[in-house]
Amino acid sequence: MPDAAPPTAILDAKGVAKRFGAVQALRDASLKVDRGQVVALMGANGAGKSTFVKILTGVLRPDSGHVRIRGRDSSVASPAGARRSGLVPVYQEPSLIPDLSVADNLRLGDTPADPFRHWAGELGLPDLRPDAMIRSLSLASLRIVDLARALAIEPDVLLLDELTAALPTDLVDRVLRVVRAQADAGRAVIYISHRFTEIAAICDRATVLRDGLTVGDLAIEAGIEERIVELMLGGTVAAATTGTRGARSRATDVPRLRVRGLATGTRLSDVSFDLGKGEVLGVVALEGQGQDELFDVLAGNRRANAGTVEVDGRPAVFTDPADAIAAGLTLVPGDRAQALLMSRPVRENIALPLLARPRRWGAIRMRDEAARVTRAIERLQIDTRAQGEVRRLSGGNQQKVTIARWIARGVQTLLLFDPTRGIDIRTKNQIYALVRDLADQGAAVLFYTSELAEVRLACDRAVVIFNGRAVDVIDAKDADEPTLMRAAYGLSEATGVST
Amino acid sequence: MTTMTASPLGRLGRLMVDNPLVPLILLLGALIGILALLNPAILSMFWAGNTIKIAIPLAMLAACQTLTMLTGGIDLSVGTVATIAAFVTATLAPLTGVPAAVALALGCAVIVGLANGFGIAICRVHPLIMTLGTALIATGCLLVYQRHVIATGVLIPDVLIWLGTGRSYGLPNSLALFLPFAILIIWAQRRSGFGRLLYAIGANEAAARMSGVRVWQVQFTLYSLSSIIAGVTGLLYLGQIKTASLSLALPLDLPSVAAAVVGGTSIFGGRGGFGGTIVGALILTVMTTMLTLLQMPEGGRRILFGLIILAVTALLVRLTDRS
Numbered sequence: 062m063p064d065a066a067p068p069t070a071i072l073d074a075k076g077v078a079k080r081f082g083a084v085q086a087l088r089d090a091s092l093k094v095d096r097g098q099v100v101a102l103m104g105a106n107g108a109g110k111s112t113f114v115k116i117l118t119g120v121l122r123p124d125s126g127h128v129r130i131r132g133r134d135s136s137v138a139s140p141a142g143a144r145r146s147g148l149v150p151v152y153q154e155p156s157l158i159p160d161l162s163v164a165d166n167l168r169l170g171d172t173p174a175d176p177f178r179h180w181a182g183e184l185g186l187p188d189l190r191p192d193a194m195i196r197s198l199s200l201a202s203l204r205i206v207d208l209a210r211a212l213a214i215e216p217d218v219l220l221l222d223e224l225t226a227a228l229p230t231d232l233v234d235r236v237l238r239v240v241r242a243q244a245d246a247g248r249a250v251i252y253i254s255h256r257f258t259e260i261a262a263i264c265d266r267a268t269v270l271r272d273g274l275t276v277g278d279l280a281i282e283a284g285i286e287e288r289i290v291e292l293m294l295g296g297t298v299a300a301a302t303t304g305t306r307g308a309r310s311r312a313t314d315v316p317r318l319r320v321r322g323l324a325t326g327t328r329l330s331d332v333s334f335d336l337g338k339g340e341v342l343g344v345v346a347l348e349g350q351g352q353d354e355l356f357d358v359l360a361g362n363r364r365a366n367a368g369t370v371e372v373d374g375r376p377a378v379f380t381d382p383a384d385a386i387a388a389g390l391t392l393v394p395g396d397r398a399q400a401l402l403m404s405r406p407v408r409e410n411i412a413l414p415l416l417a418r419p420r421r422w423g424a425i426r427m428r429d430e431a432a433r434v435t436r437a438i439e440r441l442q443i444d445t446r447a448q449g450e451v452r453r454l455s456g457g458n459q460q461k462v463t464i465a466r467w468i469a470r471g472v473q474t475l476l477l478f479d480p481t482r483g484i485d486i487r488t489k490n491q492i493y494a495l496v497r498d499l500a501d502q503g504a505a506v507l508f509y510t511s512e513l514a515e516v517r518l519a520c521d522r523a524v525v526i527f528n529g530r531a532v533d534v535i536d537a538k539d540a541d542e543p544t545l546m547r548a549a550y551g552l553s554e555a556t557g558v559s560t
Numbered sequence: 561m562t563t564m565t566a567s568p569l570g571r572l573g574r575l576m577v578d579n580p581l582v583p584l585i586l587l588l589g590a591l592i593g594i595l596a597l598l599n600p601a602i603l604s605m606f607w608a609g610n611t612i613k614i615a616i617p618l619a620m621l622a623a624c625q626t627l628t629m630l631t632g633g634i635d636l637s638v639g640t641v642a643t644i645a646a647f648v649t650a651t652l653a654p655l656t657g658v659p660a661a662v663a664l665a666l667g668c669a670v671i672v673g674l675a676n677g678f679g680i681a682i683c684r685v686h687p688l689i690m691t692l693g694t695a696l697i698a699t700g701c702l703l704v705y706q707r708h709v710i711a712t713g714v715l716i717p718d719v720l721i722w723l724g725t726g727r728s729y730g731l732p733n734s735l736a737l738f739l740p741f742a743i744l745i746i747w748a749q750r751r752s753g754f755g756r757l758l759y760a761i762g763a764n765e766a767a768a769r770m771s772g773v774r775v776w777q778v779q780f781t782l783y784s785l786s787s788i789i790a791g792v793t794g795l796l797y798l799g800q801i802k803t804a805s806l807s808l809a810l811p812l813d814l815p816s817v818a819a820a821v822v823g824g825t826s827i828f829g830g831r832g833g834f835g836g837t838i839v840g841a842l843i844l845t846v847m848t849t850m851l852t853l854l855q856m857p858e859g860g861r862r863i864l865f866g867l868i869i870l871a872v873t874a875l876l877v878r879l880t881d882r883s
């Protein structure tokens with residue numbers, strides 16, 4: 062194009078909108094990245110960040126708006142098209158084929174070997190063998206391989222999504238230095254991260270998304286974190302102060318659940334808390350901070366590498382979910398499809414835990430079962446007009462079935478993982494009320510939520526997890542969204558932020 | 561019921577999901593109708609009794625497939641286990657007497673079942689591979705065994721002959737074994753904890769595990785049970801065929817899978833039941849008679865048999881997936 066304006070941005074996305082069914086994921090998102098710049102792309106849960114990334118990288122086609130790379134329209138919905146136009150993404154989950162060697166993976170992507178070796182060396186893997194199987198490498202090495210592969214192509218725009226999550230600190234420093242050097246050499250970088258320290262270290266600007274809109278484009282300077290948090294929260298700061306409840310600072314004897322220094326995998330490194338009878342303890346964390354692993358360990362899906370769990374003062378090690386359930390720890394997982402027998406009736410779904418043990422394999426006491434199931438259905442107000450398979454129920458009613466299962470069995474310690482995600486407001490309120498009710502009857506509830514406002518609505522206290530560690534415990538009455546958001550981004554620790 | 565665009569096929573599909581037996585029985589009736597057209601003389605009480613008699617061992621082996629398929633598994637060792645039970649009974653009976661021979665024969669069946677259970681439940685081997693493997697090993701053991709007992713002669717216990725071939729009031733005596741068996745299985749799949757868990761594991765194994773089910777316990781029990789059923793079927797079949805051969809029940813292996821599938825049990829687990837399987841076994845048996853009546857050469861008959869099974873299952877799957 063002859064009339065391409067002189068100092069244009071290397072990547073320019075404007076007015077991007079995208080709708081999925083009834084959900085308007087993006088309304089008006091824009092992003093501009095100039096040569097030589099690292100731009101942070103920020104947004105809280107549900108702001109539309111991942112949809113925007115998918116559009117930038119050509120995975121999805123926008124309903125309206127455009128994405129230009131080097132002045133040329135690249136809103137062609139194909140990852141290969143985006144790559145050809147010069148944008149190369151590196152995702153949190155390395156996109157490498159596990160059963161091929163490093164060299165074969167490079168060949169698949171037409172990656173030149175010599176530059177790759179150079180970058181692998183720069184990034185701290187000088188003696189990576191090309192014939193090593195991808196499967197045999199650690200997650201940290203895989204990230205490095207993925208990044209080195211991207212760098213070897215010499216892209217105009219690099220898109221880095223949570224690149225440093227679960228990397229050891231020394232590697233993080235190297236990676237950040239290399240990324241900054243890329244920008245200094247005239248390339249452009251889109252940097253997605255939850256870590257303000259990294260953003261302050263290498264980014265020039267930050268673009269903030271909220272509710273599918275780009276709400277700010279700021280230069281990075283000292284104290285910018287506060288401004289970014291404000292933008293991410295938007296008008297919700299003052300809202301949602303209903304139902305504040307004081308923490309029940311019962312100095313109870315023995316907590317129902319005592320967790321100390323729990324660690325597993327690469328994400329969960331040090332979490333401790335006490336959960337008492339009659340208490341609802343919130344868990345607040347950005348995506349992928351170790352909360353999935355925490356719930357997995359407590360529910361017996363996964364073993365801990367370090368740390369202890371005590372139930373009613375007795376040490377507990379679970380090798381199977383059945384062990385956790387026997388100790389009274391029952392999980393409602395985040396993904397309903399994981400917990401439900403979609404092709405079976407409501408009744409069988411709710412009664413399932415009642416029949417799990419071999420001594421209940423014989424004749425089912427149908428009357429007793431019917432009574433328990435009916436009571437649970439009534440308590441949760443499940444709409445069972447759609448008889449038959451659970452798959453015919455609405456999402457909210459399905460979620461209620463996953464909870465009803467444990468109500469029918471009798472709840473001691475309930476582990477709720479984001480139980481209100483994707484369900485309507487009425488059902489949400491019913492779930493808050495139920496959780497409170499259960500706690501009042503002596504149950505202990507651990508409540509992870511991706512919606513910060515829910516801490517005040519449903520919890521007594523909240524433990525905040527950042528980067529695999531419990532960084533703060535906040536009383537519900539102090540748990541306004543800015544406080545929680547700051548804590549979730551690790552800002553309540555000393556990071557040079559004025560308070 | 562919501563008002564859906566009710567195409568005839570869609571309505572039939574909903575009927576299939578809610579009452580899977582109805583269309584199957586209609587299909588069976590249609591087949592018998594065709595048979596009557598081909599040869600009106602054939603339809604008689606005697607023919608009906610004979611069809612039931614032939615269908616019973618097939619239905620019993622298909623019970624093994626139904627139960628294992630409900631969990632998403634399969635048991636390809638049933639034909640071998642039945643053959644072993646029959647062969648061991650027939651060859652040991654002259655030496656040890658009938659009760660001991662039957663006990664030993666069922667013992668052999670249990671051993672295969674325990675091996676299947678161990679491999680599938682504990683070592684997490686895929687059921688298809690595991691049961692195929694144990695079937696081959698067990699066949700090998702049978703060959704070795706045969707060389708050592710060849711001199712003893714064969715005795716087929718009278719009680720088994722009575723059960724396998726006898727008739728009372730025009731009906732085959734094997735119903736005396738099969739009716740209680742069928743009632744027990746159908747009861748168990750609806751009204752017992754074990755039966756519910758089979759469906760649960762097939763519908764969503766992860767969900768079952770999360771609800772506190774130790775899946776290995778269920779699988780271990782299931783495959784042991786399956787072998788016991790296969791062993792008992794072998795005894796019945798021995799009485800029916802009245803010869804002890806090394807490949808007695810092997811030809812029933814795949815038809816037993818077909819009977820379960822035609823009867824509406826999903827090979828992916830979580831759907832189906834023994835009621836449909838019984839009708840499925842009857843359909844296959846009637847179909848065999850029909851193909852025999854057509855006086856086709858063996859090759860053509862098999863081709864047609866395979867095509868019909870494919871067509872019926874494809875139709876059923878398409879119908880039930882509309883929900």
